[in-house]
Amino acid sequence: METPRPYSLLCELTYRCPLQCPYCSNPVDFARYDAELSTAEWERVLTEAASLGVVQAHFSGGEPLLRADLPQIVRCARDLGLYTNLSTGGTLFQETIGAQLREAGLDSLQVSLQDADPKSADRIAGGTPSFEKKKRAAQLAKELGFALTVNVVLHRRNLDRIEEIIVLAEELGAERLELANTQYNGWALKNRAALLPRRAQVESAAAVAEAASIRLKGQMEILYVRPDYFEQYPKACMYGWGRVFLTVTADGSVLPCQTAREIRGLKFENARHSSLDHIWFESETFQKFRGTDWLPEPCRSCPRKEVDFGGCRCQAFLLAGDASVTDPVCSLSPLRGLIENAVAEAESAGDVEWIYRTPAESRRHASSGATG
Amino acid sequence: MSTFPDAAKPRLAAKARLKWDEIRQKPLLLFPEEVLVLNPTAYEVLALCDGRRTIGEILQSLKKKFNNDAVDGDVRDLLARLAGKGLLVIGD
Numbered sequence: 001m002e003t004p005r006p007y008s009l010l011c012e013l014t015y016r017c018p019l020q021c022p023y024c025s026n027p028v029d030f031a032r033y034d035a036e037l038s039t040a041e042w043e044r045v046l047t048e049a050a051s052l053g054v055v056q057a058h059f060s061g062g063e064p065l066l067r068a069d070l071p072q073i074v075r076c077a078r079d080l081g082l083y084t085n086l087s088t089g090g091t092l093f094q095e096t097i098g099a100q101l102r103e104a105g106l107d108s109l110q111v112s113l114q115d116a117d118p119k120s121a122d123r124i125a126g127g128t129p130s131f132e133k134k135k136r137a138a139q140l141a142k143e144l145g146f147a148l149t150v151n152v153v154l155h156r157r158n159l160d161r162i163e164e165i166i167v168l169a170e171e172l173g174a175e176r177l178e179l180a181n182t183q184y185n186g187w188a189l190k191n192r193a194a195l196l197p198r199r200a201q202v203e204s205a206a207a208v209a210e211a212a213s214i215r216l217k218g219q220m221e222i223l224y225v226r227p228d229y230f231e232q233y234p235k236a237c238m239y240g241w242g243r244v245f246l247t248v249t250a251d252g253s254v255l256p257c258q259t260a261r262e263i264r265g266l267k268f269e270n271a272r273h274s275s276l277d278h279i280w281f282e283s284e285t286f287q288k289f290r291g292t293d294w295l296p297e298p299c300r301s302c303p304r305k306e307v308d309f310g311g312c313r314c315q316a317f318l319l320a321g322d323a324s325v326t327d328p329v330c331s332l333s334p335l336r337g338l339i340e341n342a343v344a345e346a347e348s349a350g351d352v353e354w355i356y357r358t359p360a361e362s363r364r365h366a367s368s369g370a371t372g
Numbered sequence: 373m374s375t376f377p378d379a380a381k382p383r384l385a386a387k388a389r390l391k392w393d394e395i396r397q398k399p400l401l402l403f404p405e406e407v408l409v410l411n412p413t414a415y416e417v418l419a420l421c422d423g424r425r426t427i428g429e430i431l432q433s434l435k436k437k438f439n440n441d442a443v444d445g446d447v448r449d450l451l452a453r454l455a456g457k458g459l460l461v462i463g464d
Contacts, residue, residue: 005395005396007407008407051395053393053395053396055391055393055400055402055407056402056407058405081391083389083391083402083403085404085405107387107389107402107404108387108403108404110404145386147385147386147387147404149404149405175385175387175458176404176405176458178405217456218455218456218458219458220458221457221458
Protein backbone atom coordinates (compact mmCIF):
# COMPACT_ATOMS: atom_id res chain seq x y z
CA MET A 1 0.00 0.00 0.00
CA GLU A 2 1.20 3.48 -0.78
CA THR A 3 2.36 5.42 2.27
CA PRO A 4 -0.17 8.15 3.07
CA ARG A 5 0.91 11.77 3.30
CA PRO A 6 0.28 13.80 6.46
CA TYR A 7 -2.46 16.43 6.57
CA SER A 8 -1.59 18.05 9.82
CA LEU A 9 1.54 19.39 11.53
CA LEU A 10 1.73 20.27 15.21
CA CYS A 11 4.46 22.84 15.93
CA GLU A 12 5.31 22.86 19.62
CA LEU A 13 7.11 26.18 19.39
CA THR A 14 8.38 26.21 22.95
CA TYR A 15 8.18 24.22 26.15
CA ARG A 16 8.24 27.44 28.19
CA CYS A 17 4.91 28.22 29.82
CA PRO A 18 3.59 30.53 32.53
CA LEU A 19 1.09 27.84 33.55
CA GLN A 20 1.76 24.55 35.33
CA CYS A 21 -1.25 22.32 34.63
CA PRO A 22 -0.77 18.86 36.13
CA TYR A 23 -1.97 17.09 32.95
CA CYS A 24 0.31 18.93 30.50
CA SER A 25 1.01 16.95 27.33
CA ASN A 26 4.63 18.10 27.15
CA PRO A 27 7.18 15.42 28.04
CA VAL A 28 7.79 15.04 31.76
CA ASP A 29 11.48 15.76 31.15
CA PHE A 30 10.82 18.84 28.98
CA ALA A 31 13.41 20.86 30.93
CA ARG A 32 16.14 18.84 29.15
CA TYR A 33 15.24 20.31 25.77
CA ASP A 34 16.12 23.96 25.79
CA ALA A 35 17.60 24.71 22.35
CA GLU A 36 14.55 26.02 20.48
CA LEU A 37 14.39 26.13 16.70
CA SER A 38 15.05 29.57 15.23
CA THR A 39 12.60 31.52 13.07
CA ALA A 40 14.40 30.47 9.91
CA GLU A 41 14.36 26.84 11.01
CA TRP A 42 10.59 26.95 11.60
CA GLU A 43 10.13 28.53 8.19
CA ARG A 44 12.07 25.69 6.65
CA VAL A 45 10.04 23.11 8.60
CA LEU A 46 6.78 24.67 7.36
CA THR A 47 8.00 24.77 3.78
CA GLU A 48 9.02 21.12 3.90
CA ALA A 49 5.73 20.21 5.55
CA ALA A 50 3.69 21.90 2.82
CA SER A 51 5.63 20.00 0.14
CA LEU A 52 5.00 16.79 2.05
CA GLY A 53 1.23 17.32 1.88
CA VAL A 54 0.47 19.08 5.16
CA VAL A 55 -2.47 21.49 4.86
CA GLN A 56 -2.93 22.47 8.51
CA ALA A 57 -0.39 23.89 10.94
CA HIS A 58 -1.21 23.98 14.65
CA PHE A 59 0.95 26.20 16.79
CA SER A 60 1.14 25.19 20.38
CA GLY A 61 3.62 24.91 23.24
CA GLY A 62 4.17 25.41 26.13
CA GLU A 63 2.88 28.87 25.53
CA PRO A 64 3.48 29.81 21.88
CA LEU A 65 2.93 33.52 22.62
CA LEU A 66 6.30 33.47 24.40
CA ARG A 67 7.86 33.34 20.94
CA ALA A 68 8.23 36.94 19.73
CA ASP A 69 8.45 35.67 16.15
CA LEU A 70 5.03 33.97 16.27
CA PRO A 71 3.38 36.39 13.79
CA GLN A 72 6.23 35.85 11.34
CA ILE A 73 5.93 32.07 11.64
CA VAL A 74 2.14 32.22 11.18
CA ARG A 75 2.52 34.44 8.14
CA CYS A 76 4.97 32.00 6.61
CA ALA A 77 2.45 29.16 7.09
CA ARG A 78 -0.33 31.22 5.53
CA ASP A 79 1.87 32.18 2.58
CA LEU A 80 2.38 28.45 2.01
CA GLY A 81 -1.40 28.01 1.85
CA LEU A 82 -1.67 26.23 5.20
CA TYR A 83 -4.66 26.57 7.51
CA THR A 84 -3.30 27.98 10.75
CA ASN A 85 -4.48 27.38 14.28
CA LEU A 86 -3.02 28.72 17.51
CA SER A 87 -3.48 27.00 20.87
CA THR A 88 -2.75 29.38 23.69
CA GLY A 89 -3.26 29.51 27.43
CA GLY A 90 -4.43 33.07 26.79
CA THR A 91 -2.73 34.83 29.70
CA LEU A 92 -0.32 36.64 27.36
CA PHE A 93 -2.83 37.37 24.61
CA GLN A 94 -3.19 41.12 24.27
CA GLU A 95 -4.48 43.63 21.77
CA THR A 96 -1.19 44.26 19.97
CA ILE A 97 -0.18 40.63 19.46
CA GLY A 98 -3.78 39.75 18.62
CA ALA A 99 -3.91 42.35 15.86
CA GLN A 100 -0.51 41.20 14.55
CA LEU A 101 -1.70 37.61 14.37
CA ARG A 102 -4.90 38.63 12.65
CA GLU A 103 -2.84 40.58 10.17
CA ALA A 104 -0.55 37.60 9.65
CA GLY A 105 -3.60 35.60 8.58
CA LEU A 106 -4.15 33.32 11.58
CA ASP A 107 -7.32 31.32 10.79
CA SER A 108 -8.36 30.01 14.15
CA LEU A 109 -7.62 30.57 17.80
CA GLN A 110 -7.96 28.13 20.65
CA VAL A 111 -7.90 29.31 24.25
CA SER A 112 -7.64 26.84 27.10
CA LEU A 113 -9.71 27.20 30.24
CA GLN A 114 -9.15 25.05 33.31
CA ASP A 115 -12.57 25.29 34.91
CA ALA A 116 -15.64 27.54 35.18
CA ASP A 117 -14.95 28.27 38.83
CA PRO A 118 -12.26 30.99 39.08
CA LYS A 119 -10.58 29.67 42.23
CA SER A 120 -10.47 26.12 40.96
CA ALA A 121 -9.26 27.24 37.53
CA ASP A 122 -6.40 29.21 39.05
CA ARG A 123 -5.47 26.32 41.30
CA ILE A 124 -5.34 23.86 38.39
CA ALA A 125 -3.17 26.21 36.32
CA GLY A 126 -0.63 26.49 39.12
CA GLY A 127 -1.84 29.08 41.56
CA THR A 128 -1.08 32.46 40.04
CA PRO A 129 -4.25 34.22 38.87
CA SER A 130 -4.94 33.28 35.25
CA PHE A 131 -8.70 32.74 34.91
CA GLU A 132 -9.69 36.38 34.38
CA LYS A 133 -6.86 36.92 31.89
CA LYS A 134 -8.03 33.88 29.93
CA LYS A 135 -11.61 35.13 29.83
CA ARG A 136 -10.37 38.49 28.63
CA ALA A 137 -8.28 36.75 25.95
CA ALA A 138 -11.33 34.88 24.67
CA GLN A 139 -13.32 38.11 24.54
CA LEU A 140 -10.51 39.91 22.76
CA ALA A 141 -10.24 37.08 20.24
CA LYS A 142 -13.90 37.57 19.38
CA GLU A 143 -13.51 41.35 19.14
CA LEU A 144 -10.65 40.85 16.71
CA GLY A 145 -12.84 38.59 14.58
CA PHE A 146 -11.16 35.25 15.23
CA ALA A 147 -13.01 31.95 15.09
CA LEU A 148 -12.75 30.94 18.74
CA THR A 149 -12.39 27.45 20.15
CA VAL A 150 -12.41 26.99 23.90
CA ASN A 151 -10.57 23.92 25.12
CA VAL A 152 -11.02 22.39 28.55
CA VAL A 153 -9.21 19.30 29.79
CA LEU A 154 -11.57 17.34 32.02
CA HIS A 155 -10.73 15.35 35.13
CA ARG A 156 -11.88 14.50 38.63
CA ARG A 157 -11.73 18.08 39.90
CA ASN A 158 -13.74 19.86 37.20
CA LEU A 159 -16.02 17.24 35.60
CA ASP A 160 -18.85 18.05 37.99
CA ARG A 161 -18.94 21.61 36.65
CA ILE A 162 -19.32 20.68 33.00
CA GLU A 163 -22.67 22.46 32.81
CA GLU A 164 -21.11 25.72 34.04
CA ILE A 165 -18.16 25.23 31.69
CA ILE A 166 -20.49 24.92 28.69
CA VAL A 167 -22.41 28.05 29.74
CA LEU A 168 -19.15 29.96 30.12
CA ALA A 169 -17.96 28.96 26.65
CA GLU A 170 -21.34 30.01 25.29
CA GLU A 171 -21.08 33.40 27.01
CA LEU A 172 -17.61 33.87 25.56
CA GLY A 173 -19.02 33.31 22.08
CA ALA A 174 -16.95 30.22 21.27
CA GLU A 175 -17.84 28.59 17.98
CA ARG A 176 -16.38 25.35 19.17
CA LEU A 177 -15.87 23.82 22.59
CA GLU A 178 -13.49 20.94 23.08
CA LEU A 179 -14.17 19.00 26.24
CA ALA A 180 -11.35 16.50 26.30
CA ASN A 181 -11.04 14.09 29.16
CA THR A 182 -7.46 13.74 30.32
CA GLN A 183 -5.32 11.26 28.44
CA TYR A 184 -3.17 9.50 31.02
CA ASN A 185 0.27 9.83 29.54
CA GLY A 186 3.19 11.94 30.78
CA TRP A 187 2.34 14.40 33.51
CA ALA A 188 -1.24 13.15 33.63
CA LEU A 189 -0.04 9.61 34.31
CA LYS A 190 2.19 10.85 37.13
CA ASN A 191 -0.89 12.58 38.51
CA ARG A 192 -3.40 9.89 37.68
CA ALA A 193 -4.50 9.27 41.26
CA ALA A 194 -5.41 12.94 41.57
CA LEU A 195 -7.05 13.28 38.16
CA LEU A 196 -8.84 10.04 37.35
CA PRO A 197 -12.60 10.56 37.86
CA ARG A 198 -15.25 8.30 39.29
CA ARG A 199 -17.46 6.53 36.77
CA ALA A 200 -20.59 8.44 37.80
CA GLN A 201 -18.81 11.73 37.02
CA VAL A 202 -17.89 10.51 33.55
CA GLU A 203 -21.37 9.23 32.71
CA SER A 204 -23.13 12.32 33.96
CA ALA A 205 -20.75 14.67 32.11
CA ALA A 206 -21.20 12.77 28.86
CA ALA A 207 -24.98 13.13 29.13
CA VAL A 208 -24.75 16.87 29.84
CA ALA A 209 -22.37 17.39 26.92
CA GLU A 210 -24.62 15.47 24.56
CA ALA A 211 -27.74 17.39 25.54
CA ALA A 212 -25.88 20.69 25.16
CA SER A 213 -24.49 19.76 21.77
CA ILE A 214 -28.05 19.19 20.52
CA ARG A 215 -29.31 22.40 22.12
CA LEU A 216 -26.46 24.46 20.63
CA LYS A 217 -26.33 22.88 17.18
CA GLY A 218 -25.34 25.42 14.55
CA GLN A 219 -24.21 27.91 17.21
CA MET A 220 -21.44 26.19 19.16
CA GLU A 221 -20.05 22.83 18.20
CA ILE A 222 -19.23 20.64 21.20
CA LEU A 223 -16.63 17.94 20.92
CA TYR A 224 -16.68 15.67 23.97
CA VAL A 225 -13.73 13.31 24.10
CA ARG A 226 -14.52 10.38 26.37
CA PRO A 227 -11.84 9.04 28.74
CA ASP A 228 -10.56 5.81 27.23
CA TYR A 229 -10.18 4.17 30.66
CA PHE A 230 -13.97 3.97 30.80
CA GLU A 231 -14.46 2.70 27.25
CA GLN A 232 -14.49 -0.77 25.80
CA TYR A 233 -12.10 -0.07 22.94
CA PRO A 234 -9.07 2.21 22.58
CA LYS A 235 -8.93 5.48 20.71
CA ALA A 236 -7.84 5.60 17.11
CA CYS A 237 -4.76 7.39 18.38
CA MET A 238 -3.52 9.93 15.78
CA TYR A 239 -5.78 8.06 13.31
CA GLY A 240 -2.86 5.68 13.01
CA TRP A 241 0.87 6.09 13.53
CA GLY A 242 2.58 8.06 10.77
CA ARG A 243 -0.63 8.35 8.79
CA VAL A 244 -2.21 11.80 9.21
CA PHE A 245 -0.19 13.76 11.80
CA LEU A 246 3.30 14.71 12.66
CA THR A 247 4.72 16.85 15.44
CA VAL A 248 7.83 18.97 15.46
CA THR A 249 8.92 19.83 18.98
CA ALA A 250 10.51 23.00 20.30
CA ASP A 251 13.99 21.56 19.80
CA GLY A 252 13.26 20.13 16.35
CA SER A 253 12.53 16.48 17.09
CA VAL A 254 10.04 15.03 14.65
CA LEU A 255 7.48 12.76 16.30
CA PRO A 256 4.48 10.74 15.10
CA CYS A 257 2.55 12.22 18.04
CA GLN A 258 3.34 14.80 20.65
CA THR A 259 3.90 12.32 23.47
CA ALA A 260 5.85 9.70 21.49
CA ARG A 261 9.08 10.85 23.12
CA GLU A 262 7.99 8.93 26.20
CA ILE A 263 8.59 5.67 24.39
CA ARG A 264 12.15 4.78 25.37
CA GLY A 265 14.18 2.96 22.76
CA LEU A 266 12.69 4.80 19.77
CA LYS A 267 15.05 7.10 17.94
CA PHE A 268 13.61 10.42 16.83
CA GLU A 269 15.29 12.32 14.05
CA ASN A 270 15.64 16.07 14.16
CA ALA A 271 14.38 18.57 11.59
CA ARG A 272 17.70 20.39 11.98
CA HIS A 273 19.53 17.48 10.40
CA SER A 274 17.03 15.63 8.17
CA SER A 275 14.20 16.65 5.89
CA LEU A 276 10.61 16.02 6.94
CA ASP A 277 10.15 14.06 3.74
CA HIS A 278 12.97 11.71 4.66
CA ILE A 279 11.77 11.35 8.24
CA TRP A 280 8.15 10.69 7.23
CA PHE A 281 8.85 8.15 4.52
CA GLU A 282 12.19 6.60 5.44
CA SER A 283 12.88 6.84 9.16
CA GLU A 284 12.65 3.64 11.15
CA THR A 285 10.50 5.23 13.85
CA PHE A 286 7.78 6.49 11.51
CA GLN A 287 7.58 3.12 9.78
CA LYS A 288 7.65 1.05 12.94
CA PHE A 289 3.92 1.17 13.79
CA ARG A 290 2.57 2.41 10.47
CA GLY A 291 -0.37 0.51 8.97
CA THR A 292 -1.57 -2.75 10.50
CA ASP A 293 1.06 -5.33 9.49
CA TRP A 294 3.02 -4.89 12.72
CA LEU A 295 0.00 -5.54 14.95
CA PRO A 296 0.17 -8.35 17.52
CA GLU A 297 -2.79 -10.42 18.66
CA PRO A 298 -5.50 -9.81 19.72
CA CYS A 299 -5.41 -6.91 17.23
CA ARG A 300 -4.14 -8.85 14.22
CA SER A 301 -7.32 -10.90 13.81
CA CYS A 302 -9.63 -8.17 15.13
CA PRO A 303 -12.21 -6.61 12.81
CA ARG A 304 -11.56 -3.24 14.50
CA LYS A 305 -7.89 -3.09 13.52
CA GLU A 306 -8.57 -0.58 10.73
CA VAL A 307 -10.72 1.43 13.16
CA ASP A 308 -8.31 1.99 16.06
CA PHE A 309 -4.96 0.64 14.77
CA GLY A 310 -4.32 -1.06 18.10
CA GLY A 311 -4.80 2.17 20.10
CA CYS A 312 -2.15 4.39 21.65
CA ARG A 313 1.53 3.34 21.42
CA CYS A 314 2.55 5.63 24.28
CA GLN A 315 -0.08 4.14 26.57
CA ALA A 316 1.07 0.62 25.64
CA PHE A 317 4.65 1.55 26.52
CA LEU A 318 3.83 3.44 29.69
CA LEU A 319 1.49 0.81 31.13
CA ALA A 320 2.82 -2.43 29.67
CA GLY A 321 6.47 -1.46 29.16
CA ASP A 322 6.21 -2.44 25.50
CA ALA A 323 5.05 -0.05 22.77
CA SER A 324 4.28 -2.91 20.38
CA VAL A 325 1.46 -4.56 22.34
CA THR A 326 -2.28 -3.86 22.18
CA ASP A 327 -3.25 -0.71 24.06
CA PRO A 328 -4.07 -2.02 27.58
CA VAL A 329 -7.22 0.09 27.51
CA CYS A 330 -8.77 -2.37 25.07
CA SER A 331 -11.15 -4.79 26.78
CA LEU A 332 -9.60 -7.54 24.63
CA SER A 333 -6.09 -6.82 25.93
CA PRO A 334 -4.73 -9.35 28.43
CA LEU A 335 -3.55 -6.32 30.42
CA ARG A 336 -6.94 -4.62 30.73
CA GLY A 337 -6.76 -5.45 34.44
CA LEU A 338 -4.25 -2.60 34.84
CA ILE A 339 -6.96 -0.18 33.76
CA GLU A 340 -9.71 -1.84 35.80
CA ASN A 341 -7.54 -1.57 38.92
CA ALA A 342 -6.90 2.13 38.39
CA VAL A 343 -10.60 2.78 37.78
CA ALA A 344 -11.53 0.78 40.90
CA GLU A 345 -9.02 2.72 42.99
CA ALA A 346 -10.40 6.02 41.70
CA GLU A 347 -13.88 4.91 42.70
CA SER A 348 -13.06 4.60 46.39
CA ALA A 349 -10.14 7.01 46.79
CA GLY A 350 -10.38 10.46 48.35
CA ASP A 351 -8.86 13.53 46.76
CA VAL A 352 -5.11 13.33 46.26
CA GLU A 353 -2.76 16.27 45.63
CA TRP A 354 -1.10 16.54 42.23
CA ILE A 355 2.37 17.74 41.35
CA TYR A 356 2.63 20.72 39.06
CA ARG A 357 4.33 20.83 35.68
CA THR A 358 7.27 23.03 36.67
CA PRO A 359 10.83 23.14 35.32
CA ALA A 360 12.10 22.18 38.78
CA GLU A 361 9.83 19.14 38.93
CA SER A 362 10.82 18.24 35.37
CA ARG A 363 14.55 18.43 36.16
CA ARG A 364 14.06 16.43 39.31
CA HIS A 365 12.32 13.80 37.23
CA ALA A 366 14.95 13.80 34.46
CA SER A 367 17.83 13.42 36.93
CA SER A 368 16.12 10.59 38.79
CA GLY A 369 16.00 8.66 35.52
CA ALA A 370 12.37 7.68 36.03
CA THR A 371 10.25 7.35 32.93
CA GLY A 372 6.64 7.12 33.91
CA MET B 373 -33.75 18.25 8.08
CA SER B 374 -34.10 21.98 7.82
CA THR B 375 -35.02 23.41 4.45
CA PHE B 376 -33.59 26.79 3.69
CA PRO B 377 -35.61 29.10 1.42
CA ASP B 378 -34.46 29.30 -2.19
CA ALA B 379 -33.77 33.02 -1.77
CA ALA B 380 -31.21 32.42 1.03
CA LYS B 381 -27.56 33.14 0.21
CA PRO B 382 -25.09 30.68 1.67
CA ARG B 383 -21.43 31.47 2.22
CA LEU B 384 -18.53 29.70 3.90
CA ALA B 385 -18.03 30.64 7.55
CA ALA B 386 -14.98 32.76 8.29
CA LYS B 387 -13.24 29.82 9.95
CA ALA B 388 -13.63 27.52 6.92
CA ARG B 389 -11.43 27.58 3.86
CA LEU B 390 -11.81 25.80 0.55
CA LYS B 391 -8.53 24.59 -0.90
CA TRP B 392 -7.48 22.74 -3.99
CA ASP B 393 -4.75 20.36 -2.85
CA GLU B 394 -2.13 20.29 -5.59
CA ILE B 395 -0.29 17.35 -4.11
CA ARG B 396 -3.28 15.05 -3.74
CA GLN B 397 -5.20 16.59 -6.65
CA LYS B 398 -8.29 16.78 -4.47
CA PRO B 399 -10.52 19.54 -3.11
CA LEU B 400 -10.42 20.05 0.65
CA LEU B 401 -12.47 21.96 3.17
CA LEU B 402 -10.27 23.17 6.00
CA PHE B 403 -11.51 24.26 9.41
CA PRO B 404 -10.29 24.15 13.02
CA GLU B 405 -8.80 20.73 13.80
CA GLU B 406 -10.29 19.04 10.76
CA VAL B 407 -9.84 18.43 7.07
CA LEU B 408 -12.72 17.26 4.90
CA VAL B 409 -11.75 15.65 1.61
CA LEU B 410 -14.55 16.72 -0.73
CA ASN B 411 -16.01 14.88 -3.67
CA PRO B 412 -16.03 16.87 -6.93
CA THR B 413 -19.73 17.71 -6.64
CA ALA B 414 -19.43 19.05 -3.10
CA TYR B 415 -16.53 21.18 -4.28
CA GLU B 416 -18.65 22.63 -7.11
CA VAL B 417 -21.44 23.39 -4.64
CA LEU B 418 -19.18 25.11 -2.10
CA ALA B 419 -17.37 27.10 -4.76
CA LEU B 420 -20.77 28.63 -5.59
CA CYS B 421 -21.53 29.51 -1.95
CA ASP B 422 -20.12 33.02 -2.19
CA GLY B 423 -22.79 34.95 -0.27
CA ARG B 424 -24.09 36.53 -3.48
CA ARG B 425 -25.80 33.62 -5.22
CA THR B 426 -29.10 32.34 -3.84
CA ILE B 427 -29.75 28.66 -3.21
CA GLY B 428 -32.15 28.76 -6.16
CA GLU B 429 -29.42 30.08 -8.44
CA ILE B 430 -26.90 27.56 -7.15
CA LEU B 431 -29.30 24.70 -7.87
CA GLN B 432 -30.01 26.01 -11.36
CA SER B 433 -26.35 26.31 -12.14
CA LEU B 434 -25.58 22.78 -10.90
CA LYS B 435 -28.49 21.25 -12.80
CA LYS B 436 -27.15 22.77 -15.97
CA LYS B 437 -23.58 21.78 -15.24
CA PHE B 438 -24.34 18.17 -14.40
CA ASN B 439 -27.29 17.94 -16.78
CA ASN B 440 -29.26 16.42 -13.95
CA ASP B 441 -32.50 17.65 -12.40
CA ALA B 442 -32.20 15.37 -9.40
CA VAL B 443 -29.40 17.25 -7.56
CA ASP B 444 -31.77 19.21 -5.28
CA GLY B 445 -32.01 16.74 -2.43
CA ASP B 446 -28.26 16.05 -2.26
CA VAL B 447 -27.30 19.71 -2.40
CA ARG B 448 -29.83 20.76 0.23
CA ASP B 449 -28.63 17.90 2.41
CA LEU B 450 -25.00 19.02 2.05
CA LEU B 451 -25.87 22.64 2.85
CA ALA B 452 -27.82 21.60 5.94
CA ARG B 453 -25.03 19.38 7.21
CA LEU B 454 -22.34 22.02 6.78
CA ALA B 455 -24.56 24.72 8.29
CA GLY B 456 -25.18 22.39 11.23
CA LYS B 457 -21.41 22.18 11.77
CA GLY B 458 -21.18 25.97 11.61
CA LEU B 459 -19.09 25.83 8.43
CA LEU B 460 -21.69 27.48 6.23
CA VAL B 461 -23.58 30.66 7.02
CA ILE B 462 -27.01 30.93 5.45
CA GLY B 463 -27.64 34.64 4.87
CA ASP B 464 -30.92 36.29 3.89
